[in-house]
Amino acid sequence: DSGVTQTPKHLITATGQRVTLRCSPRSGDLSVYWYQQSLDQGLQFLIQYYNGEERAKGNILERFSAQQFPDLHSELNLSSLELGDSALYFCASSVGWGMLAGEGLHEQFFGPGTRLTVL
């Protein structure tokens, strides 16, 4: 158990709909990362938040958005869903924002994922 929790575990919805995925980081971790994992694209970094602020952005679509709340949990909002959005969505957390030169990279702890199926 990594200490990172994600809800829901599974989500089935229809095209055009909007869903919200939730992540609670490990106790004490300030950074949250979101990833999408699909069979054809592999593991894709979406976005990172540190202590409520966006720190890094990856291949995140404009239809997707995220935020980190004062209690450090994070939500990933996916809207106007398409069939191709079906994937596993992982949240990870780390103690720092951990990507600064000289600071060293902090280990990321991954949650169990949310499996999204768009029909």
Next chain:
Amino acid sequence: GNSVTQMEGPVTLSEEAFLTINCTYTATGYPSLFWYVQYPGEGLQLLLKATKADDKGSNKGFEATYRKETTSFHLEKGSVQVSDSAVYFCALPAGNNRKLIWGLGTSLAVNP
């Protein structure tokens, strides 16, 4: 920018066989290098890392040596077990150090 290339799977081995999963990288400078593992139905977890050239990371019988001459960080294990069946990811920081660059993952299946 930085990039990583990982050997394609799937890799299928018998128990107690020797494992090598190749990972090569291109990078500015000498960034830290990582191997993460994803067991079936779980999220990824850090397996081992090396923070500078010639470092050897090791964990759970797995080893990887940071070789700057060949820009490689191959994952090895002398005797695999069924419980090692998983997907293995090589990763390194992007050039701006703001995110990790991930390999596509190599699926390993170990048969008894």
